[in-house]
Amino acid sequence: MLKVQQVSKWYEGNRGVHKLDFEMQRGEIVGFLGPNGAGKTTTMRMITGYLQPNEGVITIDGIPIQDKGRQARSKIGYLPETPPLYEDMSVRSYLKFVASIRDVPAREQKLRISEMISRLGLNGREKQLVRSLSKGYKQRLGLAGAIIHNPDLLVLDEPTSGLDPNQILEIRQLIQEIGENHTVLLSTHILPEVDALCNRVLIIHEGKLVMDGRPDALGGSMEDGFKVKVEVKGKREQVLDVLRTWGKVEVESMATTLPPANTNLTAAEPDMTGLLLTGASGEDFREELFYVLSDAKLPILEMKKENLSLENIFQQLTTRETEEGQVSDPAVQDLHSSDTAAPTAITVEHGEAAFSDDKAEKDKDTGGNRS
């Protein structure tokens, strides 16, 4: 339904995005990842018709966004990073305003507004002024405004940024529900967001697409292998001996961990060995490790799969690209094929952020905050 063909936008200093090329099919929820300044917002603003590309073509259902902006935009809902809300309006009057500018027919507006209020959990707040809403409720209202005209494609720019953990979960839940009958492109810095919501991921770096694949394939693209942190009750040398004999893991780093102060372990029991292990084959070795150590009478007190951070993943993708000499003409890694899928899905705990923050360097065109 969405085609982005060889699209570039240039800003001063070789910044912007360069020859982006991807498609989205109806029903997909696509995560759009990249570090600060990678080009996510620029791309999304071109897709939503708020910014003209310097070259290339973007079409939605065959309609070119550059030439037939209004017609194309009626098929798209956009929630910018900072939702364009009018603080002095009430929730209902804001939705009425958006419905009008989004060309929702007058006779349907009342019904659509009521639907949005109940779907986005804004019941009881219809008369509340926007300024008095919490950030989470403002985001709900922004989402309501983005889908009030029932667009085919919903474009969300960092929809959970700045929310507290409960609000993040609520907004994710809403996006998941919206994704049941909308195609969604969602930019984020947060890997768990992709894990929770998306069935495909695009990674952009310095304005170029460096990966296009399934979130589980993302894990499979890593050369780091399967990593597990363990705490074993036993002497370090003894534990290492057993692992050496077993031969299926590498000990990557070691940390001597002492039991927490409130445990019943006495000072005479410092024989706790903390290890970070990497499987030689890249496969999940936790079950085998459990039996190997328990056979050796070395009880595992704690075992945890080390989750990849987006930063690790990203670093590896770009490093490999550099090694392969493809930086000037990056071949996007297409990881859709099940052959390349990882044996394990990425499971990442929530709250993880990635990438350094160079927002200060950005010189954004504030005109993008129109709805």
Ligand SMILES: Nc1ncnc2c1ncn2[C@@H]1O[C@H](COP(=O)(O)OP(=O)(O)OP(=O)(O)O)[C@@H](O)[C@H]1O
């Ligand atoms: N209006 C502008 N004028 C000049 N340069 C710009 C403008 N907008 C963006 N840029 C530059 O283009 C690059 C891409 O910016 P963009 O905002 O698209 O990145 P992003 O991936 O959305 O970043 P973030 O995650 O921080 O929002 C950056 O180097 C940025 O500084």
